[in-house]
Amino acid sequence: MLHYWQREIENLKKLILSLGAIVEEQIQRSMLALERRDSELADEVISKDREVDSLEILIEEECLKILALYQPVAKELRFVVAVLKMNNDLERMGDLASNIAKRARYLSRKERIEIIEEFGIVADKVQAMVKKSLDALVNTDVNLAREVLAADDEVDRLTKQMLKRTISFIEKDPERTKDYFSIRSISKNLERIADSATNIAEDVVYLCSGEIIRHQSEDFNPEDATEGR
Template sequence: MTIHLEKDLEHLKKEILAMGAVVEQMLNKAISSFVRRRADQAEEVLGEDDVIDRKENEIEEECLRMLALQQPVASDLRFIITVMKVNNDLERMADVAASIASRAKYLATHDPIKLPVDFTKMVEKVQGMVHQSLDALVNMDVVTARKILQQDDDVDQMNRSMYASLEELMIKDSQIIKRAMNALSVSRNLERIADLATNIAEDIIFMVEGHIVRHRYE
């Protein structure tokens, strides 16, 4: 590895980790806006999405430049490919966080509904998966990455339970249909966040071990 490539790789690692930290903060704020009924927090999240879009473009351009000019091989090549994948996953995560914020903003400005299922466990599980995926990326930790893969089914089941409960609630009371649909959208978006955290975990395993694990846990 040349000194120039080594410096570029280190800079790229710092950039993707910084982006991950911002996206995690954005997601936590979006969830807080939903749980605490804070329309002001939801607005903040919606205003941050464009920043992540620009950062994604910058990181992708840097990866493409390195591939073209440095011609990396083996583990260095896998690292750059992984950063490109994680970069895309983080941008999508930010988009989903913005969607949660949009739903939260609507719900915060309307009368609350009594949700038949506690969102707390699902929220904590998803936030934990995101945090673990970023920790695994920092430390290139495949053990933690594999633990994340095993948690995805739990979130899927929580989302199915939420759907069934809200569907029953809407049948009983047509007045709350729009609010319930927004709450259901939040649940579905949390499930999508868990899927993206799982993608990142799979990408980390590819980076460290050199083989693709995507879809093996489905």
């Protein structure tokens, strides 16, 4: 039988996972809206962000309640602290998905732009990172979390590549510079989503091992570090 406060912690886990599920869907639907030039879908994503915001507040209140009333220690303390931080990251990812939806809505009213198709790979990678970071949380799986950390470098590389491509498109077609700025913005938003997924993965590592691995990724995987340069 679970003690009464363990039930509160289980409940908190359910809440953060449901926030994760909504945010994952928001990201996926914002990219779908872009690809299909579907402004209605984009509007849905934008308005659903309010749901993300209110769930974020609820989760924060639950965390504060658990800290104030039950003074969790050890693994339970790390869990509540990790949730408090992930909560911020997930809410931020929700905002970024909503930004992408706004750009998608704008672009849906413009003539089709070729470069959109090139988002495929990076969007897939970012969504996989988000999914993995949440799975790592559900299963408290350090190895999965570390895979997310490794994938972030690849997303950074692809984002840089995308920037170069965007610049070359602008040079060829300067009339549509404004539209290409939207492309750049989407690309940047995707990269930031990946950064937030990385934060979540770092929090999972903290949760499992008690080790804070932020700001030390180069020590932690020297191979990746040299490859990036």
